[in-house]
Amino acid sequence: MEISGIISAIVIGIVIGILGRLVVPGRQRIGILLTILVGIVAALIGSAIAGAFDVADTNGVDWIEWLIQIGLAALGVAALDRTRARR
Template identity: 45%
Template sequence: MLGTIITAIIIGAIIGGLARLVMPGNQNISVLMTIVLGILGSAIGSWLVSQFGYRNSSGGIAWIAVLAGVVVAAILISIYLSMTGRKGRV
């Protein structure tokens, strides 16, 4: 259980960081919110990919699920920024 939580935090930080990298400008959000939105993006992205029938039968890293997680996390960051009124610099 503890290992699952630690893994989710690490994956969330990676996915959230990648999502912030692909977004234009400077996002004015904390590291904690980046991790939370990365965890949510990863979970939602993986769920969406599995709903379309993708299975990683060959093992290894599921790159399509990672890409979907980054896209969903970027969308969540955009929604968060629009809701809080924080604007980044371009």
């Protein structure tokens, strides 16, 4: 992966993490850095899943890929919030 790919994954991960956090109802007890990390991981995994189902390369915006990534980010934020709430 080239440096431009890494930078774009980080930027997209930030957006995905924030959108995933907005989807989860209520107050989350995780910091912004964990949200960004969850977003980056969700963006990478979501891209792989979308590529496996051949919905990643379309003409225009890849809405299905974005929905998969946001869903994964929301799951990640909710999971981290629950582990933080138990402490």
